[in-house]
Amino acid sequence: MSSKLTTSNGAGWAFALPGIALIATFIIIPFFFAFALSLTNQRLISPNPTAFVGLQNYSDMLSVSVLQLAPETDEAGAIQRDADGSPVYPRVRDITRSDDFPQYRGMREWFRVHLGDTAHVVIARDVVFMKALVNTITFVLVVAPLQGGLALVLALLVNQKLRGITVFRAIYFMPVVVSIVVVSLLWRFIYSPDGGLLNNLLSALSFGAFEPVNWLGNPDTALPAIMGMSIWQAVGFHMVIWLSGLQTISPTLYEAAEIEGASKWQTFRYVTWPGLRHTAVLVLIVITMQAFALFAQIDVMTRGGPLDSTQTLVFQAVERGYGKQDISGGATISVVLFLMVLSISLVQRWLTRERT
Amino acid sequence: MKLYHLAAFTLAAQTLAVGASFAQTPLTMWYHGAGNEVESAIMDQIVADFNASQSDWSVTLESFPQGAYNDSVVAAALAGNLPDILDVDGPVMPNWAWAGYMQPLPLDEDLIADFLPGTKGYWDGELYSIGLWDAAVALVTRQSTLDALDLRTPTLDEPWSGDEFMAALDAAKAAGDWEYAFDPGMAWTGEWYPYAFSPFLQSFGGDIVDRDTYQSADGVLNGDEAQAFGDWWQSLFTEGYAPGTSQDPAARDNGFIEGRYAFSWNGNWAALNALNTFDDTLFLPAPDFGNGPKIGAASWQFGVSGTSAHPDGAAAFIAFALQDQYLADFSNGIGLIPATASAAAMTENYAEGGAMAVFFELSEAQALVRPVTPGYVVQAKVFEKALADIANGADVADTLDAAVDEIDADIARNSGYGH
Numbered sequence: 001m002s003s004k005l006t007t008s009n010g011a012g013w014a015f016a017l018p019g020i021a022l023i024a025t026f027i028i029i030p031f032f033f034a035f036a037l038s039l040t041n042q043r044l045i046s047p048n049p050t051a052f053v054g055l056q057n058y059s060d061m062l063s064v065s066v067l068q069l070a071p072e073t074d075e076a077g078a079i080q081r082d083a084d085g086s087p088v089y090p091r092v093r094d095i096t097r098s099d100d101f102p103q104y105r106g107m108r109e110w111f112r113v114h115l116g117d118t119a120h121v122v123i124a125r126d127v128v129f130m131k132a133l134v135n136t137i138t139f140v141l142v143v144a145p146l147q148g149g150l151a152l153v154l155a156l157l158v159n160q161k162l163r164g165i166t167v168f169r170a171i172y173f174m175p176v177v178v179s180i181v182v183v184s185l186l187w188r189f190i191y192s193p194d195g196g197l198l199n200n201l202l203s204a205l206s207f208g209a210f211e212p213v214n215w216l217g218n219p220d221t222a223l224p225a226i227m228g229m230s231i232w233q234a235v236g237f238h239m240v241i242w243l244s245g246l247q248t249i250s251p252t253l254y255e256a257a258e259i260e261g262a263s264k265w266q267t268f269r270y271v272t273w274p275g276l277r278h279t280a281v282l283v284l285i286v287i288t289m290q291a292f293a294l295f296a297q298i299d300v301m302t303r304g305g306p307l308d309s310t311q312t313l314v315f316q317a318v319e320r321g322y323g324k325q326d327i328s329g330g331a332t333i334s335v336v337l338f339l340m341v342l343s344i345s346l347v348q349r350w351l352t353r354e355r356t
Numbered sequence: 357m358k359l360y361h362l363a364a365f366t367l368a369a370q371t372l373a374v375g376a377s378f379a380q381t382p383l384t385m386w387y388h389g390a391g392n393e394v395e396s397a398i399m400d401q402i403v404a405d406f407n408a409s410q411s412d413w414s415v416t417l418e419s420f421p422q423g424a425y426n427d428s429v430v431a432a433a434l435a436g437n438l439p440d441i442l443d444v445d446g447p448v449m450p451n452w453a454w455a456g457y458m459q460p461l462p463l464d465e466d467l468i469a470d471f472l473p474g475t476k477g478y479w480d481g482e483l484y485s486i487g488l489w490d491a492a493v494a495l496v497t498r499q500s501t502l503d504a505l506d507l508r509t510p511t512l513d514e515p516w517s518g519d520e521f522m523a524a525l526d527a528a529k530a531a532g533d534w535e536y537a538f539d540p541g542m543a544w545t546g547e548w549y550p551y552a553f554s555p556f557l558q559s560f561g562g563d564i565v566d567r568d569t570y571q572s573a574d575g576v577l578n579g580d581e582a583q584a585f586g587d588w589w590q591s592l593f594t595e596g597y598a599p600g601t602s603q604d605p606a607a608r609d610n611g612f613i614e615g616r617y618a619f620s621w622n623g624n625w626a627a628l629n630a631l632n633t634f635d636d637t638l639f640l641p642a643p644d645f646g647n648g649p650k651i652g653a654a655s656w657q658f659g660v661s662g663t664s665a666h667p668d669g670a671a672a673f674i675a676f677a678l679q680d681q682y683l684a685d686f687s688n689g690i691g692l693i694p695a696t697a698s699a700a701a702m703t704e705n706y707a708e709g710g711a712m713a714v715f716f717e718l719s720e721a722q723a724l725v726r727p728v729t730p731g732y733v734v735q736a737k738v739f740e741k742a743l744a745d746i747a748n749g750a751d752v753a754d755t756l757d758a759a760v761d762e763i764d765a766d767i768a769r770n771s772g773y774g775h
Contacts, residue, residue, distance in 0.1 A: 041769055045430060045455040048771050093757050106761045108754065127758070194604045217602025219748070303545060304741075305601055306748040322427070324734045324766070 031338065037331040044325040057332040061126045065107065067095060069119040079117060089119050096123065129333065132304075132311035135223060136337075139230075139312065140291040147231045147238060147291075148283050154235065155242035156272075169243075173236040180233065184300035187229040191215035191301075216302055219309035226297050226310060234290065238283050245279030246272070281352045285345055292341050313337045380407070380414035383669050384439035386429065388656060390419035394689040398682070406676045413669040415441070433457045433662075440664040441673060445547070446487065446654025447726040447736070450479040454730035454774050456662045458484050462671045467678060474653025474723045475695040480774075485659035486674060488683050489692035492715040492723065493552055493651045494639035496612060496620040496630055502638070505531060505618075510640050512721050518559075518588070521643035525597045528618035538598045539617035542747065543608035549740035550726060552621060553589075555642060555650035558724060560585035564739050565763060570729040570775045573763040577739075578756040585645070586752035593747045601744050624715040625691050631711050639714045642722055653723030655692070693719055730773040734766045 038057055042050045071087035072080045080088040096104045107123040110130050114120070124130045158169045175183060190197045193214035202210040215225040249272060257267045295314040298304060304311040304319070313333055321330025385403070389395040396419055403417045418439070420428050426448065432438050433455070444452060452458045460482040468476060468486055477485030502509055505527040510516040516524065528537035541548060554564055561581035565573045576582065592598040599607065612620040613633040622630075630637045642649040658677065660670040683699035686692050687706060693715050694700045705712040726732060742759040746752055767773060 043770065045433075045451060045457075046770060047454060047456050047774070091753075093753060097757065106765065108758050108761070192604055193602060194607060214602050217600060217748075305744055307745055307750055319737075323737050326734075326766070326769075 031334075034331040034334045034338075037328050038335050040328055042328045042331075044322065044327050046325075053328075057328055058336075059125075061129050061329075061332055061336070063107075063125045064110070064130070065104065065123050067092065067104070067121040067123055069121055071117050071119075087117050092121055092123065128304075128308055128311055129313075129316060131308040132313050132316045135310060136292060136294065136312045138223065139227060139294055140288055142227050143231055143291045144284065144287045146227075147235055147287050148280075150231065151235045151238035151283065152242050152276075154239040155246055156268075158239070159243060159246045169240075172239055175233045175235075176237040178233075180296045181300055183229070183233050184297045187225075187297075188216065188301050190229075191225055193217060217306055219307045222302055222306060222309045226294075226301060230291075230294070230297055234287075238287060241283055241286075242276070242279060245276045249275035277352075277354075281348070284352070285348055288344060288348065289341055292337060379411055381412060381666060381669060383413050383415045383441060383664075383666060383673065385415055385417050385441035385443075385673070386425075386439045387417060387419045387443050388422045388425035388445075390421045392690065395686075398685045398689050401685070402677050402682050406673050409676065410672070413666070413672060415673050429457065436663065438661040438663045440661060440666055441658060441670045442661050443656050443658050444477075444485055446474070446477055446485070446657055447547075447550075447728075447732050449477045449485045449657065449659065450728050451730040451733045453479040453484045458659045459662050459664070459667055460484055461486065461659050461674065462667055463675060467675055470697065471695045472653075472693070472719050472723070474655075474719060474725055475657065477654070477657050477659065479728060485657035486678065487655055487657035487695060488677060489655055489686050489695055490653060490719050490723070491623055491625065491655040492653075492693055492719040493555075493621060493623050493642070494627075494715065494718055495642065496622050496627070497618060497638050497640060498634050499636035499638055501528070501618050504533075509638070510643070512641050512717055515641045515649045516643040518643055518645040525619070529597060531618075533615075534618045535611075535616040536597065536599050537618050538592065539603075539608065539611055539620040539622075540592070540598055541603075541608050541621055542599060542601045542744075543603040543605040545740070545744075547736060549743050550736040551652040552623075553743055554726065554739060555652050555722075555724060556589070556645065557582060557585045558650045559642065559645040559647050560588070561645075561647045563727070564735050565727045565729065565731070565767075567727060570727065570731070571767055571772055573735070573760045577763070578753070578760045581647075582756055583753060586746050586756055588645075589743065590746050590749070590752055594749065600747050624693055624712060627712050627715065628691055628705070639712070639718070641718055649722050650724050651718060651722045653719065653725045729775065731763070731767055731770060735763050738762045738766075 039052060039054060040050050041053050041056075069089045069092075071089055074080055082088055092109045095101055096107050104123065107125050108127045110122045110124040110127050112119050112121040154172055158165055158172065193199065193212060196215075198215065199210070199212040203212065213221060215221050253271050253275070254267065257271050262270070293314055294312045295318065298310055298312055298315045299318075302310040304315055314337065317330040317333040317337070319330075320326045320333065387399055389399060399417060399419070403415050407414050426445070429438070429442065429444075429452070433452075438457065442452075442458065444458070449458065461484055463483060463486065465483070468483075471486070472490045474490040475487035476483065477487070499509075501507075505524065507524050507527065508516075508520070510520070525537040528534060541552060544552075550564065557563065557577075562579060562585055563573075563576045566576045593600045599611075607616065609626075611617045612622070613630055620630075627637075627639060642651050658674045660667045660674075664670055678695075680694075680696060680699040680702060683694040683696060684702040687694040687699070687703040691705070691712075693712075694703055694706055697716070700706040700713070700716050701708065704710060706716050707713065727735065729735075738759045742755050745755050
């Protein structure tokens with residue numbers, strides 16, 4: 001391998017050089033910059049000198065604590081209950097903003113779990129980051145299998161030898177060619193609560209029984225709505241990759257399977273799927289990385305709202321770095337995101353390795 | 357040989373170009389109004405008039421689209437490429453001045469004695485920028501609406517109280533003739549939130565940051581007054597008076613003239629459109645929630661960049677641009693409020709008895725600039741998010757606390773922003 005790379009391969013290196021130079025300039029060097037900046041208090045605009053702050057940015061972003069709150073009791077020691085019968089708890093702000101607990105200063109409730117009558121309140125110093133982290137991971141976990149699976153189904157459908165099949169291929173591929181910003185704007189109209197297409201369609205299909213939903217304005221539906229449009233937008237791209245994988249499988253294998261009397265499912269399971277192994281690894285890794293980089297849809301459609309239900313890591317990195325002029329904060333998020341994507345890719349590589 | 361000729365020709369051309377402008381020292385200027393033909397034409401006219409009027413300086417103008425303007429200036433500053441003359445959004449000016457992107461504007465203060473207070477950009481006791489116009493916000497409605505709901509017409513001397521305002525919204529809601537009683541404009545994300553809504557908070561008695569020291573928001577943005585403001589703000593949305601954050605931008609732009617909203621909180625730039633649709637359009641002063649009626653002030657202004665070697669030339673151009681004629685041109689062209697009363701008298705809409713004269717009076721009487729601090733850029737973002745979250749049903753006290761923590765942490769990280 002190494003001899004091939006180094007011995008009399010000047011032309012090869014010359015061809016690779018522009019690409020390597022661009023990747024180094026715009027990806028590798030900036031990454032090391034980001035890592036260095038995340039250890040400082042660098043601002044976008046500031047006359048103050050930049051200072052080294054160690055891991056301060058990381059601890060500000062990642063620190064989490066748990067408070068155990070006992071319900072309020074009245075003089076007789078009975079638990080106070082509100083109108084619904086649930087126990088009344090002291091307010092978290094009475095603790096986090098109290099001088100008695102300086103260690104919790106600046107922290108805020110993220111979520112709470114009730115065990116018996118005790119409320120376990122998880123407080124975080126950077127709740128928005130935590131929500132962005134959870135949203136991003138949720139997005140990846142839903143989008144990667146759905147988009148990959150749907151793309152494979154479409155690829156199998158358009159891989160048949162039928163008249164006019166290329167028209168379908170072109171139609172499925174079309175959203176990929178359109179700019180994601182344009183697609184996001186269009187889907188904002190589709191999801192609009194004011195006579196949007198989706199609400200009208202559902203209402204017509206159900207003969208008016210469907211209650212219009214404010215898809216992007218409701219914290220429960222906003223992220224699923226963005227997942228749906230994201231899957232729709234990029235599925236054609238992965239369909240094409242699957243398709244190229246399908247077409248590398250030798251037709252003789254299918255003929256042999258047919259002669260052996262294999263059913264459709266058996267053919268897929270024992271001929272098609274093994275032949276797609278490398279394609280599957282590629283598709284999975286590409287979708288995962290693209291999903292982690294979710295930004296444009298958020299920026300155009302919801303800007304992280306409502307109630308942080310669509311915050312994502314990349315959106316927060318940009319919002320902090322440029323919007324709030326906090327380059328070190330944005331860099332810290334980027335480094336955390338890089339480490340996450342790197343480790344997940346390595347795990348995926350390991351899980352999908354060729355077993356001998 | 358050919359190459360040599362080309363080089364010689366280029367050299368000759370350059371010498372010619374330098375020769376032509378030798379008498380006048382070149383100055384560069386950046387402006388945010390690219391894409392607006394009327395605005396660009398006025399700006400070009402001022403530059404051409406200035407260059408023709410004297411022989412010391414020659415200004416060249418470069419326009420940027422507003423959305424990319426601030427980023428361009430920051431990028432240019434980092435690359436050491438700033439022009440001599442900048443225009444800057446009023447509340448952003450302290451940030452740029454503090455960062456050294458701008459230097460004090462050497463302008464004779466007598467020139468601007470009559471200017472509206474919101475047009476003057478002071479930072480650290482010195483004048484850094486001056487605006488040819490201001491903008492103002494009013495409660496837009498129709499006389500027929502007030503008559504139908506049997507409401508008193510509020511005046512500058514006697515604006516509605518908070519209770520009267522809510523009674524008006526209740527009446528409009530009960531009448532059922534409109535989709536929503538009140539349109540605050542939630543679809544306009546960005547600077548609109550602090551510009552249009554922080555005056556409500558100030559009228560309640562709170563603020564975005566403590567203006568005595570500019571070192572903390574604690575007690576100001578989460579005190580009892582701010583809590584009252586937050587509860588009121590949330591009630592607008594939970595009780596169905598106003599469309600929330602998912603309002604369609606088209607509904608914001610046209611909802612009032614389509615008769616979907618009874619009252620609209622909107623700026624002078626949208627006034628002509630409303631007037632052209634309804635003859636009986638009224639521009640009412642902001643309600644008084646206890647600490648006086650307030651509206652935001654300060655729009656785009658001109659200043660000198662920090663790296664300019666010719667602040668005197670830049671100041672000469674800015675002084676030239678401050679003529680009443682140009683103030684009136686901008687006003688007539690794009691509907692802005694002229695900075696002086698004498699210029700207002702020369703305009704169609706802001707002259708005595710003009711359709712929009714009330715905005716000039718509003719600017720004079722109610723305007724309050726946004727916090728004058730380099731940290732405003734971050735504080736505006738934090739405030740915007742807090743208001744959107746409260747409108748979407750977040751706990752008011754917790755949200756305001758979180759906003760205070762974020763603002764205080766940012767001020768600390770910036771060593772107090774030089775106050």
